[in-house]
Amino acid sequence: MQYWKISDFAKNVGKHPNTVDGWFKQLEEKNIHSVSRTEYGEKVYDSLDLKVALYIKDKRDQKWALEAIFHELPNHFELRQPAIDRSEETANTPQVIDTDALKQEFEKIAKDVVEEQNREVKEQYEELLKRLPEPRSPQEERRERIEEMITRSRIETLLREEARKLWAEKPEEERMKRAGFFRREEDRDKRDQFIREYIDEHLEERLKEEFNLI
Structure with a gap:
């Protein structure tokens, strides 16, 4: 059977030696699993320890708490129980x-x-x-602002045309005003106000539709 010291063992696990050593210290303190030792008391790790360490590493990468991982270990491995002198x-x-x-x-x-x-x-x-997202360059921001201005202008033009058609469909008494004793003409102030109000009322909704914000 192959054995490793903590430095080489930690490399196989892919973690810092202090981290790995801390795991196994807690396992021993909780009487869950013990690490083999040489006759001089130095810890050495074997293939079972490697499987346990890789399992802990995998669960830690999945954001498991150590307590939960330790609780699951006996369900997956034949652990080496610490010797307790009673x-x-x-x-x-x-x-x-x-x-x-x-x-x-x-x-x-x-x-x-x-x-x-x-x-x-x-x-x-x-x-x-x-x-x-990647930060946009000044050129991209400028192009986007120009596109927004063009889009807004285009929608305002469409709304203005819609308003003109609706205005033209109104009864003559609403559109015309007296310009003398025998002459009537279009009330341009009233027409322009109608168009402005129509644009103000529908512009926001049309912009949201255009930019898929609804």
Whole structure:
């Protein structure tokens, strides 16, 4: 069976050694899975550990929480249960806590967590940037403004023609005004006002239709 030290093992997993080491430390602390050790106490990782690590990596890439991943591991692998010494002698032996070492371990874990979170945030940010549209050049923006102006002018012309036809269909008494004792002429002020109001009333709707905003 092939064994790896943490540096080579992490390369096979595709993660930082601190991240991988942190996973297996938590697995051991939770009595879920243990890592083999040499006679000198050095951790060595085998093919089972590699399968477990790749599974964790895959689920982390899918944004699974570590707790959920750890809970699923026994359903997929024959895990190596940590050896627990339950002897009364060991249980009653006073334990000396190295507070400095404990503090350093906590700081290391916190640093690893921050690095992992920063990496995930960076990946999400880069993915978001990829989805953003490419910025338009000044020439493209100018061309778009010109096209909008042309479109608006064309629609206003069409609406003006529609208004003129509707005005022409109105009864003569609405369109004409007295210009003397025996002469009547078109009320141009009233006509122009009718056309302006017609354009104002329908322009926004026609623009939305033109630019597919409805």
